[in-house]
Amino acid sequence: MTAVETTAATTGHRTVTGRLWWRPDRAGTPIVLALVLIVGSLVFGDSFASGRNLGNIALDSSYLLLIATGMTFVVLSGGIDLSVGSLLALSGVLTAYGAQWGTLTAVLLPLAVCGVIGLVNGLLIGTAGIAPFIVTLASLLFARGLAFAVADEGNKVHLIPADLALTRLGQARWLGLSAPVWFALVVFAAAVVVLNRTRFGQSTFAVGDNLEAAGLMGLPTARVRVLVYVVSALLTGIAGVLVAAQTQSGLPTIGEGRELEAIAAVVIGGTLLTGGAGSLAGTLAGVLLLKVIQNLINQVGTLTSYYQQVVSGTFLIVVVLIQSRLTRRRMR
Amino acid sequence: MTGTRTARPDVLTVLRGGGVYPAILLLLLFNVAFTPNFATLTNLRLQLVQVAPVAIVAIGMALVIGTEGIDLSVGSTMALSAALLPLYLGYGVWPAVVVALLAGAAVGIVNGSLVAFGHMQPIIATLGTLVACRGLALVLADGRLAEMFDPVLGTLGNDSVLGVPISVLLVLVVTGAAVVAVRRAAFGRRLLAVGGNRAAATLAGLPVNRTLVTVYVVSGVLAAAAGVLSTARQGAADPSSAGLLIELSAITAVVVGGTPLSGGRIRILGTLMGALLMQLIIATVIQHDLPDSTARMLQAGIIVAAVYVQRGRSRA
Amino acid sequence: MSIPALDVRTVSKHFAGVRALTDVSLELFPGEVHALVGENGAGKSTLIKVITGVYRPDDGEMHYLGEPAAFAHPRDAQTAGVSTIYQEINLVPMRSVAANLYLGREPVNRFGLIDFRRMHREAGELLAGYGITVDVRRRLGELGLGVQQMIAVARALSTEARVVIMDEPTSSLEPREVDLLLDVVALLRRRQIAVLYVTHKLDEVFRICDRVTVLRDGRVAHTGPVTGTSRLRLVATMLGRDIDQIRRHGATTFGDHRPAATGTPVLRAEGLTRRPLLDGVSVEVHAGEVVGLAGLLGSGRTETAKAVFGADRLDEGAVTVDGGSARRWNPAAAIRSGIGMVPEDRKAEGIVGDLSVRDNIVLAALPRLTTAGFLSRRREDAIVDTFVRRLRIKITGPGQRVRELSGGNQQKVLLARMLCLHPRVLILDEPTRGIDVGAKAEIQALISELATLGLGVLLISSELEEVVEGAGRVLVLRDGALVAVLHDDEVSEARIMREIAQASEGGTA
Amino acid sequence: GTGAPAPNGSAAQQVQATSGTTRCTPELYNGGVPKLDLKTATVGFAQSEKEANPFRITETQSIKDEAAKRGIKLITTNAQSDLNKEIADIQGMIAQGAQALIISPLNSEGLDPALKAAQDAKVPVMTIDRLLTTKTPCTDYLGWIGSDFVVQGERAADAMIKATGDQGEVAILLGASGVNVTVDRTKGFKDQLAAKGSKLKVVAEQTGDFTREKGQKVTEQLISANPGISAIYAENDEMALGAVAALKGADKKPGDIKIITIDGTKGAVQGVLDGWIAGVIESNPRFGPLAFQALEDFYSGTGVVEKTIIADKEYTPENAAAELSNAY
Numbered sequence A: 001m002t003a004v005e006t007t008a009a010t011t012g013h014r015t016v017t018g019r020l021w022w023r024p025d026r027a028g029t030p031i032v033l034a035l036v037l038i039v040g041s042l043v044f045g046d047s048f049a050s051g052r053n054l055g056n057i058a059l060d061s062s063y064l065l066l067i068a069t070g071m072t073f074v075v076l077s078g079g080i081d082l083s084v085g086s087l088l089a090l091s092g093v094l095t096a097y098g099a100q101w102g103t104l105t106a107v108l109l110p111l112a113v114c115g116v117i118g119l120v121n122g123l124l125i126g127t128a129g130i131a132p133f134i135v136t137l138a139s140l141l142f143a144r145g146l147a148f149a150v151a152d153e154g155n156k157v158h159l160i161p162a163d164l165a166l167t168r169l170g171q172a173r174w175l176g177l178s179a180p181v182w183f184a185l186v187v188f189a190a191a192v193v194v195l196n197r198t199r200f201g202q203s204t205f206a207v208g209d210n211l212e213a214a215g216l217m218g219l220p221t222a223r224v225r226v227l228v229y230v231v232s233a234l235l236t237g238i239a240g241v242l243v244a245a246q247t248q249s250g251l252p253t254i255g256e257g258r259e260l261e262a263i264a265a266v267v268i269g270g271t272l273l274t275g276g277a278g279s280l281a282g283t284l285a286g287v288l289l290l291k292v293i294q295n296l297i298n299q300v301g302t303l304t305s306y307y308q309q310v311v312s313g314t315f316l317i318v319v320v321l322i323q324s325r326l327t328r329r330r331m332r
Numbered sequence B: 001m002t003g004t005r006t007a008r009p010d011v012l013t014v015l016r017g018g019g020v021y022p023a024i025l026l027l028l029l030f031n032v033a034f035t036p037n038f039a040t041l042t043n044l045r046l047q048l049v050q051v052a053p054v055a056i057v058a059i060g061m062a063l064v065i066g067t068e069g070i071d072l073s074v075g076s077t078m079a080l081s082a083a084l085l086p087l088y089l090g091y092g093v094w095p096a097v098v099v100a101l102l103a104g105a106a107v108g109i110v111n112g113s114l115v116a117f118g119h120m121q122p123i124i125a126t127l128g129t130l131v132a133c134r135g136l137a138l139v140l141a142d143g144r145l146a147e148m149f150d151p152v153l154g155t156l157g158n159d160s161v162l163g164v165p166i167s168v169l170l171v172l173v174v175t176g177a178a179v180v181a182v183r184r185a186a187f188g189r190r191l192l193a194v195g196g197n198r199a200a201a202t203l204a205g206l207p208v209n210r211t212l213v214t215v216y217v218v219s220g221v222l223a224a225a226a227g228v229l230s231t232a233r234q235g236a237a238d239p240s241s242a243g244l245l246i247e248l249s250a251i252t253a254v255v256v257g258g259t260p261l262s263g264g265r266i267r268i269l270g271t272l273m274g275a276l277l278m279q280l281i282i283a284t285v286i287q288h289d290l291p292d293s294t295a296r297m298l299q300a301g302i303i304v305a306a307v308y309v310q311r312g313r314s315r316a
Numbered sequence C: 001m002s003i004p005a006l007d008v009r010t011v012s013k014h015f016a017g018v019r020a021l022t023d024v025s026l027e028l029f030p031g032e033v034h035a036l037v038g039e040n041g042a043g044k045s046t047l048i049k050v051i052t053g054v055y056r057p058d059d060g061e062m063h064y065l066g067e068p069a070a071f072a073h074p075r076d077a078q079t080a081g082v083s084t085i086y087q088e089i090n091l092v093p094m095r096s097v098a099a100n101l102y103l104g105r106e107p108v109n110r111f112g113l114i115d116f117r118r119m120h121r122e123a124g125e126l127l128a129g130y131g132i133t134v135d136v137r138r139r140l141g142e143l144g145l146g147v148q149q150m151i152a153v154a155r156a157l158s159t160e161a162r163v164v165i166m167d168e169p170t171s172s173l174e175p176r177e178v179d180l181l182l183d184v185v186a187l188l189r190r191r192q193i194a195v196l197y198v199t200h201k202l203d204e205v206f207r208i209c210d211r212v213t214v215l216r217d218g219r220v221a222h223t224g225p226v227t228g229t230s231r232l233r234l235v236a237t238m239l240g241r242d243i244d245q246i247r248r249h250g251a252t253t254f255g256d257h258r259p260a261a262t263g264t265p266v267l268r269a270e271g272l273t274r275r276p277l278l279d280g281v282s283v284e285v286h287a288g289e290v291v292g293l294a295g296l297l298g299s300g301r302t303e304t305a306k307a308v309f310g311a312d313r314l315d316e317g318a319v320t321v322d323g324g325s326a327r328r329w330n331p332a333a334a335i336r337s338g339i340g341m342v343p344e345d346r347k348a349e350g351i352v353g354d355l356s357v358r359d360n361i362v363l364a365a366l367p368r369l370t371t372a373g374f375l376s377r378r379r380e381d382a383i384v385d386t387f388v389r390r391l392r393i394k395i396t397g398p399g400q401r402v403r404e405l406s407g408g409n410q411q412k413v414l415l416a417r418m419l420c421l422h423p424r425v426l427i428l429d430e431p432t433r434g435i436d437v438g439a440k441a442e443i444q445a446l447i448s449e450l451a452t453l454g455l456g457v458l459l460i461s462s463e464l465e466e467v468v469e470g471a472g473r474v475l476v477l478r479d480g481a482l483v484a485v486l487h488d489d490e491v492s493e494a495r496i497m498r499e500i501a502q503a504s505e506g507g508t509a
Numbered sequence D: 001g002t003g004a005p006a007p008n009g010s011a012a013q014q015v016q017a018t019s020g021t022t023r024c025t026p027e028l029y030n031g032g033v034p035k036l037d038l039k040t041a042t043v044g045f046a047q048s049e050k051e052a053n054p055f056r057i058t059e060t061q062s063i064k065d066e067a068a069k070r071g072i073k074l075i076t077t078n079a080q081s082d083l084n085k086e087i088a089d090i091q092g093m094i095a096q097g098a099q100a101l102i103i104s105p106l107n108s109e110g111l112d113p114a115l116k117a118a119q120d121a122k123v124p125v126m127t128i129d130r131l132l133t134t135k136t137p138c139t140d141y142l143g144w145i146g147s148d149f150v151v152q153g154e155r156a157a158d159a160m161i162k163a164t165g166d167q168g169e170v171a172i173l174l175g176a177s178g179v180n181v182t183v184d185r186t187k188g189f190k191d192q193l194a195a196k197g198s199k200l201k202v203v204a205e206q207t208g209d210f211t212r213e214k215g216q217k218v219t220e221q222l223i224s225a226n227p228g229i230s231a232i233y234a235e236n237d238e239m240a241l242g243a244v245a246a247l248k249g250a251d252k253k254p255g256d257i258k259i260i261t262i263d264g265t266k267g268a269v270q271g272v273l274d275g276w277i278a279g280v281i282e283s284n285p286r287f288g289p290l291a292f293q294a295l296e297d298f299y300s301g302t303g304v305v306e307k308t309i310i311a312d313k314e315y316t317p318e319n320a321a322a323e324l325s326n327a328y
């Protein structure tokens, strides 16, 4: 029983009904994606639209999807996580390193370490109040350094035995799709539920929207801001385990620049970098769009690798411009 | 009325401005004590010369960050300017340098327009130009390193005036200009207002879009200048490695120097000190022959510590 | 008397260089509505934030329901039963209305997942109780400030609370919502809930409050029952002046000067249209004339003001000043033509919080103070000095950051920003919102004075008396369209109310 | 670094050594792959790193030239030092219909998804440059042609001992971290010093990332901190040239500090002529003739051996003038 329900105020009744005009917020990126897919199939035919090629795109997207999913939480909370590229390498190295004691350590060791680094990121940001950009930039350096340290400055590449359960799992295929794709999809689905249907998810939006207000509304802002970095680090950790299982090795050099790719995917998916608004569905579309475009650019055999860069940079800008035109979200 | 408070920040306010000052002090003390041949004039000079490109880029970055923006394309802009130099060297050094700077300005115009008129988020707009400009630089240079034996260019890169290296002089000039711009010029005030509250700046009738474009152009030109400097010093233009990842060093220098990423406030001197701190860390690491992995972790620790000391101030 | 629900004892709090609170004590009893009044910057909001755990006091202690208590976080206060509506709306604008109402305590189903269907239904019912029928799935930020304020109230009151704190809850409400809100407060009192009520509107103090505490410069200047205290005495205590010094005419301090609208208007805006918010509104302002804009929340007053000032893109319509018009009409052009505007949303569109008072005041005048790109500190200081004195802006120095000023003083800074341009027409959107009686009187007097000197003013206010007493001509808006223009003698509260009422009968009610 | 690449020369005279007993043929390879007429086949080449230094430029050019010479249709990609891109590149070329692949792996590990795709599509993979250490020849890939980086390091150590008279302090400019070229060249160099009982003392090992810029910066720091350094071992020519720039900046004279480097680019050999560089161990990038010969042998039934070591020259002050035109 609340105080207000009884005040059935009969004084001035005023209608503030909203016109719910059609908002293509969510539709922008999928539309562009669909267009690109159609054009790609028309231009390149089977070399693009073959099951094998699409399967490759799916596999390549799966790691990015995992990372970008975590990144979506972080960006929605108003933060940014630059450490994911290095964490991917660190997780892979630790997976291979841990593999000498069996699958369980190979999985738990990297996740534990990534979790701790995510926690430290989160604490420095959410509790100590240091800017996310700089904290995660520092852990970008730190994680890469640690990865090199574990790999003896890169002198020793740890390998995962082919007969380990992890290897078989990582290289399995079900229904024509590689295992990492399935793992990524399951994690993604869980993330969608967490973001949209739990208090933590709702608080993530609120914290990114207006941190001060969220605090005054009684939300545990610090806890939310710590948790999103843990989520991001853990999902990146999972991606690292899968990469290692796929390649049967842990390389300390992989993942450079992945953070920017993940951020690009999130933003292309319509999530505001300032936080507070966006969706995981958009991120999924963003990831696929990036990877499909990359694949298409690769298909143009005549393009030298330098021109490929010019094209992909321009494409990124154009896609985001189109996306934001379609969305027409008022930015403040 | 108590006098002017922001006009002349006293020593204490400056020092409180960040952990960057104590960090530099500690590192200097450590090196003087434990690094052989550290406290020599040539060594100090070397550190200044090496930090010059980063410092110049960082000052441009500080201005951009002051508008609540960010410019990731600075490294690629350096590469672009490096790629253009040898192509136009035939017309003489100065025309070539002008072309390189113009290219920086052009990148700035693209960035600024995307941010101002296209309403794109700066990090994404400049990420796009980062990728595209590096590609363009490689296309122009056909991906190859080009050696240049022009004496004038060599002078620019390696010579000194009155014992001060030309590149260091350039840093001082840029710093001075930036300090004056931020403190005394209408441009600086507009920039801070745009960064502090874009809507308010618009309603106060300020030319918001023009200010944004100008800031990115300044950043682009400074990055191009840094590209010219490092190319001149090296005697070779290498568009594939010129300025690689310098955006991260520059942003770190800015933030470590006490400028918040949320815009509306800028510390030029702090930025300079931030760049110097990063350079000192690198020097310490190399001169003590620490392995790469340790070096990275150490760098991470020092950055966090330096920013931790000044936390709260950046949030307020 | 029973034990106090909330007992604040000798609390002190200072910010860098500012003593915001000194030895403040306050007792709040169940079933009483306790008014907290004082000038801008007296420390009211700070006291509230100390109570609810936003700030930690330097000194002093607090008892809640008879037990010593110190909340470390607003959440703790909320769980313990202290519900707060903070000054300036503190909600999350990009989330839906329903999400804002239930954030942090969303109804969940048996799997622990949020039950949106239930949440939306309950949110709709909750708001209907306040006479607001809004689609609860809409983003909050799309709604006007007034509606947002009511939603903040609804949120705060929808929890089981022993103490309710309201910091200027009516500052963005128009009379009808105010009535509604005061009814709610009365209901809270009947339920033995303790209410701490901060306001600058003395009417409200006398209408519903039992006791009143006056803060002045961070100290308690007076505490006592409302009955028996005269209005004049209260104002005198707040301002720290003798009663004799406070002269009064009517409820406001506008002068009697009301020049007729003659000759050609300085400002003429025609057929301003911005679908779906504005529909062909025309406005004329003559030199020396104060034109009022009246209407319900969301009727398009702010939209009109912004359209005239060139701040929003228009579908149709033209603005001319002295018969001439600029090629591209935007705020910069408006300012160049001699139009100024003080926006409604101080925090979001007005102040640049990190800049100093000086920088904020001269912001719009930058082009005039610049020679060859450089600013003249001397001329800046001259301007700042003049206006700080003239508007009595309370600051520690021109270098103080505007973020640190109280709301009223921030408002004065914004006024100064426009006045130093010596505009010919000034658009004021809710210029006295959240401003203390003293400052309010000063601003009202200033508006009259400026009008006497030939300034044209377009005045928007949710307080009808302000419009009635201040304006010589009143335009009444409804649903983004002009429904009536009232001249001289036609201007009265009753008449305006009638126009609005007719409008809303013709509308959706 | 302009000028036409040096002539490819005949395949046979490029071979230093071969190893492995079985010769791989289409029947043996990975359970059997279809036979092809190489003349009408489409061959894909995956380059791993940016073509920013002469080594990569020459390597790609050599492949392209040989394909053109033999009239074979060639598609090429460049992974820009991004492992994932290389995987995608290879998969992309298979999708585009490449029937045989020549790949220059970015790393000795990690290409598994790409190799798997090639296996699935029954496309044979010839590797050059870096060896896929943990993979099986004639199963995961056909065979390998490349230099022995460890041996290169050893030869560099020998040259260093000779140049310095086996005394003084040496600084090593390491290549990029975590790359096995770096690991091998370092190992070969240090092990050889130890094996020879050298009195040279390694006082610093810092990465110069294989770039001229970092080579210069690191050298500047090192000679500032250790004025006693009398020799520098650079793991590629670019870093060596950076080191030369640093020495010039520090007013050193040619020969004050002995530099030994690996690669054999024109610039470095010119450096030998000018006296700045004491010796260059070549790392031969001209894989084109050998790689296509291997494919031809594969399909013709002659078979491909497991490992082919390409012949690497050495440039010394004595032969530099004569050999300059052969450097790439």
Ligand SMILES: Nc1ncnc2c1ncn2[C@@H]1O[C@H](COP(=O)(O)OP(=O)(O)OP(=O)(O)O)[C@@H](O)[C@H]1O
Residues within 6 Å of the ligand: C015, C016, C018, C019, C020, C038, C039, C040, C041, C042, C043, C044, C045, C046, C047, C087, C404, C405, C406, C407, C408, C409, C434, C436
């Ligand atoms: N975060 C802060 N930092 C520094 N000074 C502050 C801060 N918050 C408030 N102050 C100062 O404390 C004093 C009290 O401010 P407070 O907001 O409590 O006033 P108020 O009575 O609520 O005024 P108003 O009626 O305008 O809302 C003012 O002088 C203000 O400048």
Ligand SMILES: Nc1ncnc2c1ncn2[C@@H]1O[C@H](COP(=O)(O)OP(=O)(O)OP(=O)(O)O)[C@@H](O)[C@H]1O
Residues within 6 Å of the ligand: A015, A016, A017, A018, A019, C142, C143, C144, C145, C146, C147, C172, C277, C295, C296, C297, C298, C299, C300, C301, C302, C303, C304, C344, C462
């Ligand atoms: N009934 C409504 N339907 C749709 N939008 C509304 C409604 N009421 C308010 N709004 C939104 O709130 C904003 C407020 O409108 P505006 O500011 O022009 O009205 P106002 O008369 O000034 O009321 P306020 O006192 O809230 O400022 C508008 O931009 C509009 O988008």
Ligand SMILES: [Mg+2]
Residues within 6 Å of the ligand: C044, C045, C046, C087, C167, C407
């Ligand atoms: Mg207040």
Ligand SMILES: [Mg+2]
Residues within 6 Å of the ligand: C301, C302, C303, C344, C429
């Ligand atoms: Mg309004």
